[in-house]
Amino acid sequence: xxxxxxxxxxxxxxxxxxxxxxxxxxxxxxxxxxxxxxxxxxxxxxxxxxxxxxxxxxxxxxxxxxxxxxxxxxxxxxxxxxxxxxxxxxxxxxxxxxxxxxxxxxxxxxxxxxxxxxxxxxxxxxxxxxxxxxxxxxxxxxxxxxxxxxxxxxxxxxxxxxxxxxxxxxxxxxxxxxxxxxxxxxxxxxxxxxxxxxxxxxxxxxxxxxxxxxxxxxxxxxxxxxxxxxxxxxxxxxxxxxxxxxxxxxxxxxxxx
Amino acid sequence: xxxxxxxxxxxxxxxxxxxxxxxxxxxxxxxxxxxxxxxxxxxxxxxxxxxxxxxxxxxxxxxxxxxxxxxxxxxxxxxxxxxxxxxxxxxxxxxxxxxxxxxxxxxxxxxxxxxxxxxxxxxxxxxxxxxxxxxxxxxxxxxxxxxxxxxxxxxxxxxxxxxxxxxxxxxxxxxxxxxxxxxxxxxxxxxxxxxxxxxxxxxxxxxxxxxxxxxxxxxxxxxxxxxxxxxxxxxxxxxxxxxxxxxxxxxxxxxxxxxxxxxxxxxxxxxxxxxxxxxxxxxxxxxxxxxxxxxxxxxxxxxxxxxxxxxxxxxxxxxxxxxxxxxxxxxxxxxxxxxxxxxxxxxxxxxxxxx
Numbered sequence: 001x002x003x004x005x006x007x008x009x010x011x012x013x014x015x016x017x018x019x020x021x022x023x024x025x026x027x028x029x030x031x032x033x034x035x036x037x038x039x040x041x042x043x044x045x046x047x048x049x050x051x052x053x054x055x056x057x058x059x060x061x062x063x064x065x066x067x068x069x070x071x072x073x074x075x076x077x078x079x080x081x082x083x084x085x086x087x088x089x090x091x092x093x094x095x096x097x098x099x100x101x102x103x104x105x106x107x108x109x110x111x112x113x114x115x116x117x118x119x120x121x122x123x124x125x126x127x128x129x130x131x132x133x134x135x136x137x138x139x140x141x142x143x144x145x146x147x148x149x150x151x152x153x154x155x156x157x158x159x160x161x162x163x164x165x166x167x168x169x170x171x172x173x174x175x176x177x178x179x180x181x182x183x184x185x186x187x188x189x190x191x192x193x194x195x196x197x198x199x200x201x202x203x204x205x206x207x208x209x210x211x212x213x214x215x216x217x218x219x220x221x222x223x224x225x226x227x228x229x230x231x232x233x234x235x236x237x238x239x240x241x242x243x244x245x246x247x248x249x250x251x252x253x254x255x256x257x
Numbered sequence: 258x259x260x261x262x263x264x265x266x267x268x269x270x271x272x273x274x275x276x277x278x279x280x281x282x283x284x285x286x287x288x289x290x291x292x293x294x295x296x297x298x299x300x301x302x303x304x305x306x307x308x309x310x311x312x313x314x315x316x317x318x319x320x321x322x323x324x325x326x327x328x329x330x331x332x333x334x335x336x337x338x339x340x341x342x343x344x345x346x347x348x349x350x351x352x353x354x355x356x357x358x359x360x361x362x363x364x365x366x367x368x369x370x371x372x373x374x375x376x377x378x379x380x381x382x383x384x385x386x387x388x389x390x391x392x393x394x395x396x397x398x399x400x401x402x403x404x405x406x407x408x409x410x411x412x413x414x415x416x417x418x419x420x421x422x423x424x425x426x427x428x429x430x431x432x433x434x435x436x437x438x439x440x441x442x443x444x445x446x447x448x449x450x451x452x453x454x455x456x457x458x459x460x461x462x463x464x465x466x467x468x469x470x471x472x473x474x475x476x477x478x479x480x481x482x483x484x485x486x487x488x489x490x491x492x493x494x495x496x497x498x499x500x501x502x503x504x505x506x507x508x509x510x511x512x513x514x515x516x517x518x519x520x521x522x523x524x525x526x527x528x529x530x531x532x533x534x535x536x537x538x539x540x541x542x543x544x545x546x547x548x549x550x551x552x553x554x555x556x557x558x559x560x561x562x563x564x565x566x567x568x569x570x571x572x573x574x575x576x577x578x579x580x581x582x583x584x585x586x587x588x589x590x591x592x593x594x595x596x597x598x599x600x601x602x603x604x605x606x607x608x609x610x611x612x
Contacts, residue, residue, distance in 0.1 A: 039528035
């Protein structure tokens, strides 16, 4: 039980993380507040659980989930706001962003100058540098400073949706075999790990949506529709089967496993 | 020609080596030397254009690259006492094409004959202000042309209550007031500016020129309005953005600018517009081949430009020290992996890592 502050890169991440937290706690014995940063101020897009939070006060397990609006702001916002977070009694700050970003593309190009590595292949060397450097936080000079961590969805959070084909089949009214076929046919990687099969998992998700006569555009309604079909057991199974290593790492950090 | 390196040394100020690329965003804390750097560039162009008398003692070293990728190095020095040019040299295409001797004679390589010609140039004048011949001395023409086509704009000086006058906003080579520049644009250019303003989400459907109470003014027509409004009815950000877009459109379509210096780019714009406008200016510079040097402390702008184009400036005593990718490639390359924003690159001091 702890008070944790999460800073996530965007709307998709915020919707997913809030849902993951609430369902894993089975909606009991927790409080949650979701906010969105625009520039340096919070706008009026606020979610709270239960409805009477903050009047009811923080539960022993309390989560703050902040959408910072950009992958390249997650760590910067953590550094800028951590003192205030520690002042409010949080014990841990977790950042969540996609691995795929302009910075990744730039690092990929730098790293592969003159080489023949296709941009459709995940560059493990580049990923490992981001994982190492991204998690390097200078400890804050604060009497109540907790720990800071930066998690990455590799390569995008949509990988975690692809790792739950049953959920996608229910959300889109497709046969799960159709969903699996599309996923399998769109990987030309040789890595064993599921996370590294797709540079742009959102593109694969779009193809799955295409099978249902739609297109995936990271819209709020689409993400909410997907997560509404995820049960608590689905999150648990995704963790226990270990299909997605980046999800497992995030799950363990979030729930202190 | 594009300016690639500038060094300056005097008893009161030193810039060891400012290295420039095609697009440059100079950032630094207040008091870091950004303004002094701009004043230095302003003085340099003034000296080369003969709009400034020689008075500041110091030594300049400038390295350019020509449009056909040839190096061009110009050094000159102004000495104290009887303030005078004490040294002057041009190296172009690997040859010394100009040299000022101690006795004030200047030898210049005649491009037609291949021989040195000697001129008696006044001690208080740079050679390009005394000797010109397009065919005999093309190097001097390159230098003069570069200076004549270097312009500057003080973004934060533009106000809805001001006159858009040249005295308010200008740096480097002077141009007329913004309304006068606007009058010289084509209709396509004017419409292009309106579309750019609309892409910044300003509700402007037309801009026009008018004489009002003896002043030349730009007027704005907003959605749902019949008449053009004076700028004092507009937001500061809208007026500044409009003025700069007119300025840049003039330089790219009429005057053909080579170097554009913009001071305090995006000052006064909100978060979203700073990002969009900064990117717009950056893309325009890349597209038109204009060399851009913008100073800014705007976090939103700093975060949206390419880190490789950021130069950090700090003052150490009388020295202005600059940090750029060319000087410290490891820091720039390594920073990409930290997950931090460009603004953090300079606020955390990371730009000094591995130096």
